[in-house]
Structures are given as structure tokens and as C-alpha cells.
Amino acid sequence: MDTPDKTQITPNSSLSKFEDSPVFKFIDSLSPIELAKFGQTNNAFNSLAFLSPSSLFPSPQINCHRESRFSVKRHHFLADSNSRVLQSSKQSDTSAEASKAVEQTDLDDEHLGCLNKDSSSKGISSNLFDEKSDLAIELPRTSKYDCGSPDGNLEPCDKILKKTSLEVAGQDKSPFQRNRDEWEERQRSFENERDLRKIRRIKLSEESAGCGWVAIVSDDADILTVNSANIIHENSDGQDLGMADSGTTSFISNIPQVPLDNANNLENAESGDLRVSCEQNELGEPVSDQTSGILSTCLVDKLVVSDSGLKNDDKKKFNQSSRQQRSIRRRCLVFEKSPGFGLHLNSLPNISKDQKPLNTSTLSSIKTGEVPCVSGTAVAENSSETPATVGGDDADHDTPENKRQKFEFVEESASCKRCNCKRSKCLKLYCDCFAAGLYCIEPCSCLDCFNKPIHENVVLETRKQIESRNPQAFAPKVIRSADSVLDSWGETSKTPASARHKRGCNCKRSSCLKKYCECFQAGVGCSPSCRCESCKNSFGLKDGCDESESNEDGLEASEQNASDKKSHDNVIDKKAEEHRELSVPSDISRLPFAYSGKLTGSFLHSVTSSKSCTTLEHGSDPSSCQSKFDSNLQAIPEDETPEVLKHKCLPLALKPNSSPNSKRVSSPHRECTSTTARRGRKLILKFVPPFPSFSPP
DNA sequence: GAGTTTGAAACT
């Protein structure tokens, strides 16, 4: 599109016209240094002037808030610096030092504008201000990340930062009053977005809070992982939001507002202190909040908690947040090979064990896997990337509340399995990381670990071997019946829905009341597949172990263990009760990705957390929430089971005795008859995609 | 943190 006029509107022409102006000549006569500076800054200005707003501020949805605030902020200090600069330009003795000071001030203000976007407007304490200033230390480093958009419009963050600083300095002397228009435009954009979000929120109010995100996560997880690094940087550094990659922010923008709003609703519902965050969202909060809100829902994490924590217990929780975000970076083994799953196990949280529980009832737990998950190429350093820089070791205080939270949190942190393998080289199913399809990461305490990207070939080979022995070795261990209302295993089941361990446990001494028991660990009841003895699984007794038997066993056990054990059992039962309450919407097994039983705790908990969030919703009917939750889960494409399989007792894919270790599995027939015939209920097991294969496509 | 217990995985 060659437009002759274009050349006429070149910066130079404008500049020359302006230079011809009497004012300019006057200024020019005052200081040649200022003239030089003017030229420089004008270049910066011009370079900005001809960047499209979209390229400068790539994501209206995300950035409009930031930009609006930023603009306001800048507007203010522009006025200030304007006067100062003009002053300096009028005084021949100002020169470099003064202008440097101005630039420095501007730069600082820029940082603070990013960091403390709304501190002025919202009256956030100066403490936060200071802390965020500390965070600014990291800004230069993080801004070095090339956040260039795919289309190349966006320049590297540091360049933009510099430019913006220069722009600020340059505009001080610029006669063009661009700022107001720009600001107003962004303000309009911001308002529009707010309106849209409100509309969206109204729409979404019909849906249950905290439900839709599951599907969204699975749908977008792969995208999420693509840009997780950027997202992480944005959030972990808290202030780098202005430098977000346009791709990232565009992606975030493209994420339906469902998760954000739902998350906010959920948090709002479940925790009063989180309401702050919600209100801020309503008002168009700082991007950090928004982004973390998105993360908290799409990546579903505790980021929001952390963010809100930032306001309450600033640094500590921010560090937690950072740690969480950094700990996201767990290398995915095979995610790229199973794009259809949308979310790999590696997408499950990787929460540091030593983290202090924040708010366990908060949406939590699903984080994106690492960037390389999508790239498909191993990036070894990622696996060794460590949250070492993250400080804030929080001592656990053994208050009852903390203990309770600790238990709950352990459930969550189960997902961030950190193995401790000594002899298996993390290449056997003993290794939780390996079994879960995860590479070991630094927090693992394993020795001679081969489960690392640099040994990818070995890993793949080993996995092949194991799969050749047992094709289901990496398949999810917990399955559920299709009917979430009818419990295929009968009334004795206490599991909210009909999730069961696929192969069943083989417990002898733990009575299926400890996490030795995989069923218990997965938060599911025992099934006829189990060969456990004295089953007292609080999530559901094994078929044939009725309550009386259980009670007898309980008596027996209590006799054996004497009174001191009783309290322990009570604790166990209590824990189990909590566990049951918190975990296992067994619908989870229908999620479009496989998961290992050992990982279920956290993920299930996360889902349940969201569910429990919904039940905490003010004025909402828990049951309706449940059903909504179910229905939302059912929205996940899951019904891939061939019709013929649906009418079989067990789909072939889930046939337990596909395992060579057949002693652990009961025959489908038995399972079918024992449940169907006796209970008169039809057992339909949904197809659960097998765990992504290690083997190359 | 060390030692013990437990049950899954692996092996024979």
C-alpha cells in the first residue's frame, strides 16, 4: 500500500516543521545539548508513534487494565516530569545530569507503574510498594526474555521498556499531546472489556462456578504450555506484565473469561479474604491479578490465592506463588505425542512439599506443563531448572489447623511427586515420577536418575519395555463407571461417584486405610477387583466386606491394637473422611487425560476443591452444584467408548487382566456379574485414554 | 531424620 502521503507524514517532516517553530528555536538557542537529546527522544517517540497500538499493547484484554493504569500513572508523572524537563530545558546548567535524573525517575516510575499499577488508586500500603520495588530488581532480567510476538510486531521487552522510558522523556518536550488521546482510547478499551466481562459473567452465572474450567484446561492446556514460560515470568516476577509476549497475552485474551470469572466466583465464595481479588477483578485489577486469575483457572493453581495473599501477607505468599510458578516447570515426557489429551500428567501441579498450605479449598492444582511439552524437543535444562531462587521457607507450625491443612496439602503435593529412588534409576514403575510420565526434577532426591530429558532415549526404551510387558502399565489406575449417579459397586461404596482402582489393591495389613493402599490413596473405594483383607476403606468397602464385617474387623483391629491405636484409627478415619470430602469426584477418571492413581490425590483434590468451592457458593444448592459439576465434567469429550464396549461389562481397553500380572485383576466377567447381577445395576466403564505413550509417533 | 512397615512392581 504505497501512499505518497505517507512519506509526507514522516517523523522528519513533522520534526522539521516543529524545528522551524519559534518555540523550538527558542529552546534550541538555550541548549544544544537539549537539542541533541530532543532528537534522540524524538526518535524514540517516533518509533513508538508508528507502532500500532496493538503491537505496543498486544493484548487489550490483559493489557488494557495495565495500560489504562499505566497511562494514568504515566500521565501523572508526565505532568510532573514535563515541568521538570521543561525547566531543565530552560536552564542551561541542567543538562545531562538533570535529564538523567529525569530519565531515571521516569524509568523508576515505569517500573513502579508496572509493579504497583494500582497502588495509588487503591491505596495499597507502602509496604507492598516497597516489596514490589524489590521485585523490580528482577525486571531487567525477566524483561530480557524476548517476548516478541509471532508476527514480530512486538519488540523485546527490554527494548520496549527502554523505548517507553525514552518516550516518556521525549514526550516531555514533545508538543504532541498524544497521551491523553492514547489514554482515553485505552480507557475506552478497558471499559469495553469490563462491560464484556460483565456480560460474560452474567452469562456464566447460569453455569456452576468452577466447572467449566476443566474443559477449558484440557482444551487449552497445550496452548497454555506453549506460553507458560512467559506467563510464569509475568507472574513469578509479578511486575513484568507489561512485557508479556503478545502471543501469550493474545492467548490469554482468547481464553474464555469463564475460568477467570469462575475462579473469582469460587474464590469469592469460599474465602472472604479472596474477595479482595474478586473485587479487584471486577474493577479491572492489575494485570498480575488478572493473569494469575487466569492462571489460577486455566492453569488452575493457587496463584490467585497467592495474589490475594500478596495483599495480606505479601512477600511470603508471593514467594510461595513464585515457587509454585517456578515449580511448574516440570518436563513433560510425552505430552507432545498425545495432543489429543490436552492435558498431560505433567500438567498437574508440582507444588513444593515444603510449601505452606495456603488455602486448600481454593482452586488449585492444575498447572501447565513445561514449555517443551509442546515443542516436542527436549530441553534438558528445564528439567534441572530449580526454584532455588525462591525463598520464603515457611516453618510449619503444628497448630491443629495447620495440621489439617497439612494433610490436605499433602494431598495436593502428592502431584508434585518427588521421588526418592535409590536403586531403580527412576526407570521403573516404583518411581512415581516415571510411573506418572514425568521426568524427575531437581527436587527429586533420586540417585543415579536416568529419568531425565538427557536420557530420553533410555527412558523411552524402558517405557517401551514396560509397556510391552504390560500395555496398561502407564494407564490410569482409577476408572469409574459411566453412570455417576448409580454406583456400580453397590451401596456399600462411600465414594461420591463410582471411581475405583482399576486393578484393585492387595492390602493385607493396612486395612485399606492408609496410603499404602492405592485405592485409599486415590481416594476411591475398594472394589471386587481388590484382594485386600480386612478392608475398611473409608471410601468404599470391597465387595463382600459389608459394614458389619468392617465393624468386626474394626473391633478386631482395635482389640489388636489396643486403645492407643484407636485414636490413630479415628484420625485415619477422620482423614479419610476429609479425604473423601475433598477428593475424588470420580468423574475425574473421565477427564481427557490419563492419570496415575498416585497422582490422583492432588488433582482430584483440586477438582474437588473447585467442586467444594461451588458448594460453598452462597445460596447455592450443593447438590445442584454437584450436578453442575458433573454436567460440566461431562461436557468434556469423553464418550469415545464404542457403543459395543459400552454394552460390555468392561471395555477391552480397561480390561484389568490385560495386565500380565493377572493375579491382581479380577476377570471382567466376575466384575460384571458380581455387580450387575447382584446389584441389578449396569456397570459401564468409560473409556479412559491410555497414558500417552513414550514411543515416538 | 532414621528406622520400620507396607504393598506394588519386578523377578524367578
Place this chain on the structure above:
DNA sequence: CAGTTTCAAACTC
């Protein structure tokens, strides 16, 4: 297939 061994997590002290 059954028995045994190995293994690492869970648990206890």
C-alpha cells in the same frame, strides 16, 4: 501362575 525379592513410599518414633 505362584512365590519371592526388590523397591520406594508411607508411616512411626
